[in-house]
Every structure is written in C-alpha cells, then in structure tokens.
Amino acid sequence: MIRVATLFWLVLVSATGFAMFGVKYQVQALEDELGRTKRATTAEEHEIRVLDAEWAYLTRPEMLDAMNRRFLSLSPIATKQLHTTAADIPMRPVPPAPVEAAAMVAAAEPPPPPGASPNSPEGVPTLTAALIPVTATSEPPPTQSALRAMPALLERPASAPQLGKAAPVKAVAKPATPHRAKSLDDLIAQIMTSR
Amino acid sequence: MVAVQPFADNPCRPRHFKPPPCAPVVPEGPARQALETCRSRLFLTSLLFACVFAAVALRIVEVVVLEGGSAQSHMPRFRIPAPPAPARADIVDRNGKLLATTLDTPSVYATPKQILDPADATRKLVKAFPSLKSGDVYAKLTSGKSFVYIKRRLTPREQYEVNQLGIPGVQFQHEERRVYPDGTLTAHVVGYTGIDNSGFAGIERGLDDTLKDRRDPLQLSLDLRIQYVLREELQRVIDDFTAKGAAGLIMDVNTGEVLAMVSLPDFDPNQPGASDPDHPALSFADRMFNRDTLGVYELGSIFKIFTVAMALDYGTSTLASTYDASHPINIGRFTIGDYHGKHRVLSVPEILMYSSNIGAAKMAMAAGGQKQREFLSRLGLLKTPKIEVAEIGSPHYPGKWRDVNVMTIAFGHGISVTPLSFASAAAALVNGGVLRQATLVRQPPGHAPQGQQVLSPKTSEQMRKLMRLVVEHGTGTMAAAPGYVVGGKTGTADKVSGRHYADRKLLSSFVGVFPINDPKYLVLTMVDEPHPNKQSHGYATAGWTVAPATSRTVQRIAPLLGVEPVDESSPEIQRALTVDSLQGKKIEAY
Numbered sequence: 010m011i012r013v014a015t016l017f018w019l020v021l022v023s024a025t026g027f028a029m030f031g032v033k034y035q036v037q038a039l040e041d042e043l044g045r046t047k048r049a050t051t052a053e054e055h056e057i058r059v060l061d062a063e064w065a066y067l068t069r070p071e072m073l074d075a076m077n078r079r080f081l082s083l084s085p086i087a088t089k090q091l092h093t094t095a096a097d098i099p100m101r102p103v104p105p106a107p108v109e110a111a112a113m114v115a116a117a118e119p120p121p122p123p124g125a126s127p128n129s130p131e132g133v134p135t136l137t138a139a140l141i142p143v144t145a146t147s148e149p150p151p152t153q154s155a156l157r158a159m160p161a162l163l164e165r166p167a168s169a170p171q172l173g174k175a176a177p178v179k180a181v182a183k184p185a186t187p188h189r190a191k192s193l194d195d196l197i198a199q200i201m202t203s204r
Numbered sequence: 205m206v207a208v209q210p211f212a213d214n215p216c217r218p219r220h221f222k223p224p225p226c227a228p229v230v231p232e233g234p235a236r237q238a239l240e241t242c243r244s245r246l247f248l249t250s251l252l253f254a255c256v257f258a259a260v261a262l263r264i265v266e267v268v269v270l271e272g273g274s275a276q277s278h279m280p281r282f283r284i285p286a287p288p289a290p291a292r293a294d295i296v297d298r299n300g301k302l303l304a305t306t307l308d309t310p311s312v313y314a315t316p317k318q319i320l321d322p323a324d325a326t327r328k329l330v331k332a333f334p335s336l337k338s339g340d341v342y343a344k345l346t347s348g349k350s351f352v353y354i355k356r357r358l359t360p361r362e363q364y365e366v367n368q369l370g371i372p373g374v375q376f377q378h379e380e381r382r383v384y385p386d387g388t389l390t391a392h393v394v395g396y397t398g399i400d401n402s403g404f405a406g407i408e409r410g411l412d413d414t415l416k417d418r419r420d421p422l423q424l425s426l427d428l429r430i431q432y433v434l435r436e437e438l439q440r441v442i443d444d445f446t447a448k449g450a451a452g453l454i455m456d457v458n459t460g461e462v463l464a465m466v467s468l469p470d471f472d473p474n475q476p477g478a479s480d481p482d483h484p485a486l487s488f489a490d491r492m493f494n495r496d497t498l499g500v501y502e503l504g505s506i507f508k509i510f511t512v513a514m515a516l517d518y519g520t521s522t523l524a525s526t527y528d529a530s531h532p533i534n535i536g537r538f539t540i541g542d543y544h545g546k547h548r549v550l551s552v553p554e555i556l557m558y559s560s561n562i563g564a565a566k567m568a569m570a571a572g573g574q575k576q577r578e579f580l581s582r583l584g585l586l587k588t589p590k591i592e593v594a595e596i597g598s599p600h601y602p603g604k605w606r607d608v609n610v611m612t613i614a615f616g617h618g619i620s621v622t623p624l625s626f627a628s629a630a631a632a633l634v635n636g637g638v639l640r641q642a643t644l645v646r647q648p649p650g651h652a653p654q655g656q657q658v659l660s661p662k663t664s665e666q667m668r669k670l671m672r673l674v675v676e677h678g679t680g681t682m683a684a685a686p687g688y689v690v691g692g693k694t695g696t697a698d699k700v701s702g703r704h705y706a707d708r709k710l711l712s713s714f715v716g717v718f719p720i721n722d723p724k725y726l727v728l729t730m731v732d733e734p735h736p737n738k739q740s741h742g743y744a745t746a747g748w749t750v751a752p753a754t755s756r757t758v759q760r761i762a763p764l765l766g767v768e769p770v771d772e773s774s775p776e777i778q779r780a781l782t783v784d785s786l787q788g789k790k791i792e793a794y
Contacts, residue, residue, distance in 0.1 A: 058307060061305065063385075065385035069389065070432035074432075088686050091687075091768070
C-alpha cells in the first residue's frame with residue numbers, strides 16, 4: 010500500500026517537473042518570438058516613416074511642377090473649361106449611322122490616363138488632386154462622361170436598328186466589337202490600343 | 205537524556221507510528237519541562253515558516269494575478285523593446301500631406317579601445333563617408349578615449365553601409381531629427397526645431413508643448429497646393445519688379461482658417477542657418493522674418509475700406525454722401541493730396557474706386573476720431589493678433605488720436621498693423637460682419653469658430669458692392685479674374701524711413717475677396733519696395749504689381765477650392781452687386 014502511494018507521488022512529481030520545464034521553455038520561445046516580432050514591427054514602422062517622408066519629398070509641388078513641365082505640360086484649368094450646370098453641356102450629336110460607331114470610339118477624345126487628371130492644374134500635386142476631389146461641386150470632367158458613354162457604344166448590337174437609317178447592316182461586320190473590358194483600366198487600355 | 209515513552213509526543217516520531225491508546229503520562233520533573241520547551245520552540249519555528257511561505261504565496265498571487273504577469277519584463281532576458289514613441293508629432297496640411305516629421309537619424313560612434321585595427325577601420329569608414337578626412341578619423345580611432353563620434357545624423361542608406369562594414373567597436377547612437385520634406389515652401393508657418401528637437405520658430409515653437417505631447421499628426425489649415433501657387437506668384441512679382449520682399453495670405457473668410465501664408469524671402473527649415481545659394485547677400489534675420497505675422501506695416505490705401513465701413517456703419521455717411529476732393533488738405537506740416545486725382549466732388553463709392561485720400565480723410569473727420577478709434581479697435585486692429593505661430597507683431601498707432609492722425613489713418617498712414625490682423629478684419633468686413641480669430645489649425649468641416657459681430661450685415665453687404673466696384677471700374681481692374689467675381693482694394697503706401705516718408709520706396713498691397721457676391725476666400729498680397737519695369741509703364745503701384753498677381757492666383761486656386769465660375773454679367777450677379785446710389789447712372793460718367 011505504502012509502496013503504491015509513494016510510487017504514485019513519485020510519478021506525479023516527476024511528471025509535474027517535466028511538464029513545468031516543458032512549459033517554461035515553450036514560454037521562453039514564445040517570449041523570444043514576441044520580442045523579435047516587436048523589434049521587426051518597430052523597424053518596419055521606422056521604415057514606413059522614412060518612406061512617408063520620402064514620398065512627401067518626391068511629391069512636393071515644386072517637383073511635380075517640374076515633372077509636369079517636362080512630361081505632361083498640363084496647364085491650369087481655365088474658366089471656360091468648367092461647365093457648372095447641366096444646361097452648359099452640349100448634347101451628344103446623334104450618330105448618323107451605326108457604321109460610324111466604331112469610328113466614333115476611336116475618334117472620341119482619348120481619355121488621358123487616370124493619374125493625369127485633367128483638372129490638376131500646372132504645378133499642383135496630382136497626388137493630392139487625386140485624393141481630394143479638386144472640383145467637388147463642378148460636373149465630372151469630360152473624360153468620365155466619355156467613358157460612361159463608351160460601354161454603351163461597345164455593347165450596342167451590330168444591327169442597331171434604332172440608329173440604322175439606310176446604312177447597310179453588313180458594313181458593321183468589320184468594326185471591331187472588342188470583347189468587353191473587365192474593368193475601367195482594361196477599357197482605357199483597349200481604347201488606347203485601338204487608336 | 206529522557207528515555208521514557210520516546211514516541212508518544214515526539215514530533216520526530218515515524219509517521220505511521222500509532223501511539224498506544226493511553227498516552228503514558230510523563231511524570232513531573234525536568235523531563236516534562238524539556239518536552240514543553242521543545243514543543244514551544246517547534247511551534248514558533250513552524251509559525252515562522254508559515255509566515256514566510258504565506259508571504260511567498262501572496263507575492264506569487266500579486267505578481268501573477270494582480271499585475272497581470274507584467275513582472276516578467278523585469279527579467280533582462282525577456283526585455284521587449286517598447287516601440288519608441290515619436291518624440292514629436294508630425295505636422296500635415298489640410299489634405300494630410302506631410303509638412304514635418306521626425307525621423308530616426310542614428311549617429312555613428314566608435315569606442316577606440318575596442319577597435320582592433322584602426323588603420324583598416326579608417327580606410328573602410330572613409331570609403332563609406334567620402335566627406336570624412338582619413339587623418340581625422342585615424343586620430344579619433346587611436347585617441348584611446350572610450351567614445352568618439354565618427355559622423356552624426358546618418359541617412360538610412362549610410363546606416364546600412366556602416367552596418368555592412370561590420371567593424372567591431374563602431375556603433376550607432378539613436379537620435380531623432382525633424383525633417384521638412386517641403387523645404388522652403390512652408391518655412392515661415394511650420395518653422396523649425398533646434399538640435400534637441402524643441403521648436404525654434406513658427407508652429408513648431410508656438411505649439412511646442414502640443415507637438416511634444418500628442419502622437420497623432422497635427423493638421424494645419426494650410427493647403428500645400430494653394431501655398432505653392434501663392435508663393436510662386438509672389439516670387440514672380442518680386443522677380444518682375446525687383447522687389448525686396450513680399451508677403452501674402454489666403455484665408456477662408458467664414459472660418460478664419462489660413463489656407464496659405466507666404467513670406468518672402470524665406471529659408472530652408474532643414475538647414476535654417478545655411479545661406480540661400482541664389483541670394484547669398486540676404487541676411488539670416490531678413491529671411492527668418494515673417495512679414496505676415498511679425499511685420500507691422502503702414503498698409504496705405506487698402507485701409508480705406510475700414511474708413512468707409514466705419515462711416516457707413518455709424519451712419520455718418522451714406523453711399524450717396526459726397527465730399528469735395530478738388531483741393532489738397534493742408535494740416536500742420538502735412539499736405540494730403542490724391543494720387544489718382546479727379547479734382548472734383550466725389551461720392552463715397554468714387555472715393556473708394558479712385559482711392560481718394562482727400563475724400564477718405566474728410567469722411568473720417570466727419571465721423572470723428574473717437575468713432576474711428578473705436579471701430580478699428582472693434583475690428584481687432586489695435587491689439588496684438590493671436591495665431592499659432594510664435595512670431596507675432598503688435599500694432600503701432602498714435603497714443604493721442606489727433607485730427608491729423610484721424611486723417612492719415614483714414615488712408616492707412618500713421619497706423620501699422622500686421623497683414624494678418626488686416627486680413628482678419630477685412631474678412632469680417634465682407635462675411636456679414638463677424639470677426640473670427642485667424643487660425644492655422646484645421647477646423648472640423650462645417651464648423652465655424654465662434655465669432656463676434658463687429659458691424660452690421662447691411663454695412664458688410666455695401667462693402668462687398670463697393671469692393672466689387674473697385675475691381676470693375678476703379679484702381680484694381682487688373683485683379684479681375686473672369687468668372688470668379690473678385691472684389692478688392694488696392695493700396696500703395698510710401699514707406700517710412702527714419703522719421704520721414706521715403707517717396708521712392710513703396711509698399712504695394714492688394715486685398716481681394718472672391719466670389720464677392722458670396723464671399724468665400726480672401727487673398728491679401730503685399731510687395732515690399734517694387735521697382736517699375738517696362739511692362740508696367742513705369743508704375744510700381746498696387747494696381748500694376750500685386751493686383752495682376754491676385755488675378756492669376758485666384759484663377760489658379762479657385763478650381764482647387766471648388767469655387768464655381770459664374771457668368772459675371774448674369775442678371776443675378778449684377779443685381780447683387782449694383783451699388784444702389786449709382787443705379788441708373790453710368791460709371792464712366794463720373
């Protein structure tokens with residue numbers, strides 16, 4: 010009887026001891042990992058701060074102005090470029106025939122890439138111009154309305170009965186009815202390549 | 205010693221020993237006494253142990269449960285570096301663009317005693333930092349000291365390179381440094397800090413404690429894009445008219461937020477002490493001087509808007525009142541004449557349009573000095589303005605308000621104020637009569653700080669019409685920006701030099717508000733000592749210098765600010781801006 014109890018306790022004590030050491034080392038390993046992670050986080054935070062500063066430096070208005078002069082030559086938006094009421098916007102002329110539909114797509118004012126928003130005047134950071142709508146109250150720049158009209162044109166069935174007056178239906182076979190763009194970016198890419 | 209019944213009460217008895225059913229009685233005597241002593245000693249000892257174990261147990265509970273296990277960090281092995289809080293909050297503009305930030309710029313130092321091969325270390329270090337001289341570095345490394353700086357303020361790339369060298373005994377000391385990515389652009393507003401990162405100028409000094417305490421970036425009301433436009437236009441005026449300096453500020457008239465504040469010449473806050481490579485002759489003090497908030501100037505004719513507003517608000521004049529401006533006024537040793545002289549009787553709108561000194565002086569005299577002083581005081585022009593930057597100038601004005609002072613102050617001489625105070629007061633004049641303190645800290649959208657009603661909305665409306673008239677038909681026609689309905693007032697003052705006015709030294713200024721039919725923004729520009737050029741036909745007055753600059757600025761910033769252009773000839777605008785007393789009469793007829 011005595012022997013059994015003693016054995017039991019002995020086993021228990023050694024088991025507890027091993028378990029304790031096991032847990033202790035586990036905890037140490039975790040602590041080390043935590044320390045490493047925290048140090049890495051701090052280092053990353055420092056790097057982010059440096060990169061933020063660098064970004065601010067590289068996008069300072071002076072720099073953007075110089076870049077604009079060199080690559081884009083955008084000029085400040087003129088009063089006459091701003092239409093503020095719907096009545097000011099001229100109606101889209103009715104396309105004479107569906108055969109022109111594809112030509113129109115190609116001829117439509119090529120929308121500049123979204124980064125080069127037309128309403129960021131010369132010498133103004135396009136970054137901030139992109140983040141904060143520059144002319145929040147004015148109507149969307151022509152680019153957007155042109156784009157909105159675009160899918161409609163692309164989607165239109167080749168026959169387009171409501172437009173077709175006398176135009177031969179077969180002539181539409183040639184104009185590329187490009188596969189539908191998945192995104193706005195794709196669409197712009199398509200338009201750019203189709204030119 | 206005692207042999208009787210050794211087990212019955214012996215605490216050292218084997219555990220499973222069962223005492224006999226009847227404990228034998230220990231007879232009285234020395235044996236029993238010894239047992240008693242033993243028992244009490246045992247009791248005391250066990251009590252002591254119990255206390256100690258209880259203390260240990262309590263401490264464990266305290267450490268593990270009550271302190272939530274935080275005690276672990278006392279162990280050096282587990283010390284986890286707390287993320288170093290940025291010593292000073294960043295400063296950003298109203299769109300979140302970084303204006304000032306704190307970066308970790310380690311300094312590299314050496315412990316010469318630990319350097320094994322100074323010659324090799326020198327060679328490597330000089331290769332990494334070509335600016336260092338190998339002789340100096342070698343001398344430092346062999347000096348036998350325990351600490352020498354090799355180079356302070358490393359860039360991240362330099363730090364990486366030194367790490368790559370892997371020289372034992374060369375280490376980094378972490379230091380923080382304020383960096384201003386936009387350089388000179390916001391120099392006067394943001395200011396700069398000293399080597400220990402305490403604010404020395406601008407917001408850095410004015411809000412030093414706030415910046416030290418807070419962690420989130422401090423958002424200013426400044427808009428970097430507008431600041432850039434204003435600075436560029438002012439620089440153009442300086443270049444075109446070979447002027448000494450210029451200042452300008454753009455303010456939201458309905459909130460008092462300053463969107464741009466430029467004072468030229470300026471400095472690079474990243475190296476405030478360095479001289480400007482383009483203009484090495486400019487002194488440090490001149491470039492550090494904030495003309496917007498610290499400089500006080502006799503602003504000249506733009507002050508006439510206050511004279512007219514005062515007369516209209518007190519009712520001492522109406523828009524239909526007329527004053528004879530055909531002859532100069534002689535008072536004491538002064539002669540008050542007109543620059544754009546018409547030599548005839550002028551109505552109140554004409555006095556402002558043609559900027560008649562004689563008319564303004566007579567108008568002020570009609571109201572009287574007391575009213576004039578009270579009105580200027582109400583507009584906050586007689587006290588030191590308040591704003592977040594540290595550099596603030598106090599106005600200069602006569603202690604005794606004599607008649608001659610009344611007359612000169614009517615057209616902006618004999619009183620010096622900061623352009624900042626002027627802008628706040630002018631904003632109150634057009635925004636319906638509410639004076640708000642100018643601020644450089646962004647206000648929550650849609651929230652206008654509490655203001656003080658300083659003049660009647662009716663006077664304010666009349667002033668808007670009159671200021672529009674100046675731009676439409678008066679001295680400020682070159683400030684017109686088609687579509688943005690600019691209203692304003694020109695001012696060309698002779699600068700005081702010593703005790704006299706220097707005739708050839710001018711201070712031209714223009715205050716413009718757009719759109720004047722529904723005032724949103726005020727643009728105040730000022731140029732110090734402009735010289736006439738060929739394009740300006742020999743003029744260096746406000747109408748030829750800062751008025752065109754205002755026009756260009758407005759046309760560039762209005763789309764950024766979301767101000768819609770309107771048709772200036774539309775009936776609504778015309779109706780809103782027609783001066784009643786002139787209705788039906790042709791302006792040109794005057």
